[in-house]
Amino acid sequence: MAIAPIAAEFDESGEFPHATIKKMGEMGFMGIEIPEEYGGAGMDSLAYVLALEEICKADASHGVIMSVNNSLYCHGIMKFGSEELKRKFVTPIATGQAVGAYSLTEPQSGSDAGTMRSRATRDGDSYVLNGRKSWVTSGPVADYFVVFMVTDPEKKQKGISAFLVPGNTPGLTRGKKEPKLGIRASATSELIFENCRVPAENLLGQEGEGFKIAMTILDAGRIGIATQALGIAEAAYEAARQYAIEREAFGQPIGAFQGTGFKIADMKTRIEASRLLIYNAAMAKERSKTDGGRYSLEASMAKLFASETAMYVTHQAIQIHGGMGYSKECPVERYFRDARICQIYEGTSEIQRLVIARSVLNA
Numbered sequence: 001m002a003i004a005p006i007a008a009e010f011d012e013s014g015e016f017p018h019a020t021i022k023k024m025g026e027m028g029f030m031g032i033e034i035p036e037e038y039g040g041a042g043m044d045s046l047a048y049v050l051a052l053e054e055i056c057k058a059d060a061s062h063g064v065i066m067s068v069n070n071s072l073y074c075h076g077i078m079k080f081g082s083e084e085l086k087r088k089f090v091t092p093i094a095t096g097q098a099v100g101a102y103s104l105t106e107p108q109s110g111s112d113a114g115t116m117r118s119r120a121t122r123d124g125d126s127y128v129l130n131g132r133k134s135w136v137t138s139g140p141v142a143d144y145f146v147v148f149m150v151t152d153p154e155k156k157q158k159g160i161s162a163f164l165v166p167g168n169t170p171g172l173t174r175g176k177k178e179p180k181l182g183i184r185a186s187a188t189s190e191l192i193f194e195n196c197r198v199p200a201e202n203l204l205g206q207e208g209e210g211f212k213i214a215m216t217i218l219d220a221g222r223i224g225i226a227t228q229a230l231g232i233a234e235a236a237y238e239a240a241r242q243y244a245i246e247r248e249a250f251g252q253p254i255g256a257f258q259g260t261g262f263k264i265a266d267m268k269t270r271i272e273a274s275r276l277l278i279y280n281a282a283m284a285k286e287r288s289k290t291d292g293g294r295y296s297l298e299a300s301m302a303k304l305f306a307s308e309t310a311m312y313v314t315h316q317a318i319q320i321h322g323g324m325g326y327s328k329e330c331p332v333e334r335y336f337r338d339a340r341i342c343q344i345y346e347g348t349s350e351i352q353r354l355v356i357a358r359s360v361l362n363a
């Protein structure tokens, strides 16, 4: 059951690729860094990015579903969850039996996530969740969610908490599926909470720790999105390189024109630089497992550079293909649309620059 041959069809239909995602789960792709005792593959951060890169070369939609399961969902529970939460909420995703999702964004708060309004109110042994979350990757299909809500509005960012919510909890409904430019086979939707009651033990970390948890998880997530960008860029580069060798104009292969050759040279160089930034961030993440440090700077630099590279490379790949590059019969058209999201989600390129500048200026 290969991904590459079905990627164009699922992009066109916008259907969620249930069968291949299930197969990836069974093969261990949804919990690569999760220890085997929780159903994962028990490998390291570098193994994760290497595997994700290959999946994203074939299809960025499968890639983002994999990235969200590994980084935005499992990683946070492994880092902040109790033994009981890990067993209950990580194992089904890491073994590929279920799909996880991460819900931070709201209609009025994206980059400025600390201004969220959805409320979780303690009521005896449970919390009651109310509000509307938006743009949730895998929202229409996920079995479990990490959800961030305000528990104490007076404390602003320090009054946000994280909860684990099964998708079948009464009071949780899913909004309409978003019609998207790219990564069309990854389903995205709103989540609506109306008196949705979850047990108090589903609190992830401590009350008030939610914003810190959300940002820590995003460090891991950004390495995943950087890797998604790298995979897309590599696929586009390889298609352009082949075309530059095969296509002839004015009596020679178009790659022999310096104008084309220089494009290919810049594409290749930026891809290799992205790869090194990603491996650097993956190694920083691996070190953090023993020293407990953050790796926000490394993750943001990798995401910023790799996503800008994916945009540059897919743009040039269309140019090198000429009219064919504009056709839906040629995959570079899909790579171009898929690349665009990497500059937006899990922190826009502007937000990555903000993180990098703050980090190096100690601001």
Ligand SMILES: Cc1cc2nc3c(=O)[nH]c(=O)nc-3n(C[C@H](O)[C@H](O)[C@H](O)COP(=O)(O)OP(=O)(O)OC[C@H]3O[C@@H](n4cnc5c(N)ncnc54)[C@H](O)[C@@H]3O)c2cc1C
Pocket (backbone or CB within 6 Å): 068, 102, 103, 104, 105, 108, 109, 110, 111, 112, 134, 135, 136, 137, 138, 180, 188, 341, 344, 345, 346, 347, 348, 349, 350, 351, 354
């Ligand atoms: C397909 C898709 C999937 C997504 N999946 C998820 C998900 O699974 N879970 C989830 O929680 N969210 C998800 N998101 C939401 C995503 O993370 C946000 O869209 C993103 O963080 C930007 O927020 P926003 O859309 O509200 O834009 P805004 O924050 O309104 O930003 C608009 C513009 O203003 C700029 N801007 C904002 N603040 C600054 C600043 N301080 N300095 C400079 N420029 C600034 C931004 O860079 C951007 O260009 C997804 C979004 C999309 C499109």
